[in-house]
Amino acid sequence: MLSAFTNAFRTPDLRRKILFTIGILTVFRVGSVIPAPNVNLQNIDTCRIQATTGDAAGIYSMINLFSGGALLQLAIFALGIMPYITASIILQLLTVVIPRLEALKKEGGAGQQKITQYTRYLTIVLAVMQSTAFVTMAVTGQLFQGCALPVVYDATLFPIIVMILTMTAGTGIVMWLGELITERGVGNGMSIMIFTQIAAAFPAQTWGIALSRGTTEFMGVTLPNSAGWMAFLVVLAVGFVVMLGVLFVEQAQRRIPVQYAKRMVGRRLVGGSTTYIPLKVNQAGVIPVIFASSMLYLPMMMSRFFPDNPVSQWVGSNLMPGQSLWYNLLEFVLIIAFAYFYVSITFNPEEVADNMKKYGGFIPGIRAGKPTERYLAHVLSRLTAPGALYLAVIAMIPAIAFILLGTAGQFPFGGTSILIVVGVGLNTVQQIQSQLQQRNYEGFLR
Secondary structure (H helix, E strand, C coil), rough: CCHHHHHHHHHHHHHHHHHHHHHHHHHHHHHCCCCCCCCHHHHHHHHHHHCCCCHHHHHHHHHHCCCCCHHHHHHHHCCCCHHHHHHHHHHHHHHHCHHHHHHHHHCCHHHHHHHHHHHHHHHCCCCCHHHHHHHHHHHHHHCCCCCCCCCCCCCCCCCHHHHHHHHHHHHHHHHHHHHHHHHCCCCCCCHHHHHHHHHHCCCHHHHHHCCCCCCEEECCEEEHHHHHHHHHHHHHHHHHHHHHHHHHHCCCCCEEEEECCEEECEEECCCEEEEEEEEEECCCCCHHHHHHHHHHEEEEEHHHCCCCCCCHHHHHHHCCCCCHHHHHHHHHHHHHHHHHHHHHHHHCHHHHHHHHHHHHHHHCCCCCHHHHHHHHHHHHHHHHHHHHHHHHHHHHHHHHHHHHHHHCCCCCCHHHHHHHHHHHHHHHHHHHHHHHHHHHHHHHHH
């Protein structure tokens, strides 16, 4: 991996792309720490520290997961890229149930461009809704429960509208920056920006684990004690082991061989080639974990709006991330269910079998048509089972960390974060290597 980056910087075209990507990410991170208008920065820092170190640290760590700390600071990029990701998932699901969207998807580049335009419109709508919700919670004191300090200077209508419009405009700028990285930089812009937000929280979280077990005074300097350092080293070791496991599973795939019969096209004999269909063990990616977290995030958000309701009180005491048995069980079940659901809508065995039959392809030992469709569905079902269990177990790592170390609110190597970090990093390195091969391919001359 390091050699790939070294060779990339030696190639002028790739070096410009990498530097352009780094510049866009720098602008993105700067916007994530600039507060929106009307925000009392001193009070919100005090409330944020109290919230992230208290009993409700789990929910605030979930809120902060995809914003890199920007959301709890009410920054101009507070919403980050999540409205766009949510809109993309919604459009992807609607493509299956709405014939018009399915027809656009089959049109190729022009149809995909239209779907992208719909995604942008939906992103702005979601950004308005989410910014309104978070600003309202901040003004009414529900964003940081237990903190009586006002986090805004003026709670009248006009300053609140300005804050909402600023955060919505920030989401539009973030969406534009992500598309710039995709077009002119390296890798997928949206994925790299999520990677940046999650990775930005790693140093503070890991150092917080080292300080969480008490401190000692040495020559007037406060240092973490040995127990804190032990927890810090254990967390790092567990994180690297989990990353290696995720890297191994993410690259694992079942290759189904496909042969194409020879046929006459005009006066030429074409076909006769052999290829394969790569079916990944984790065919659904990180989407089931995001779905499950979002489903469990909604009742917790509603409990913040109606704290005196009995249902909200039960949700607040039994659905706390990383600490509640009910939360962990529901998340485990939802991840497995969403994994099967997402794989069923993204990979259609009937369509694959029809395309193979149309172009003269067949799986050795399997008849074309319905037998091929049943075989692909059987293989996909058997692959989805370990993939779904793998996602569910990875998502349980923060709960295990809370049981063993008591650091669920600060544990950085678990669930959605580690899946996104490893997946995006692997995909970016693969893209850099493929571009290097295109520029330095020697073929049979070597």
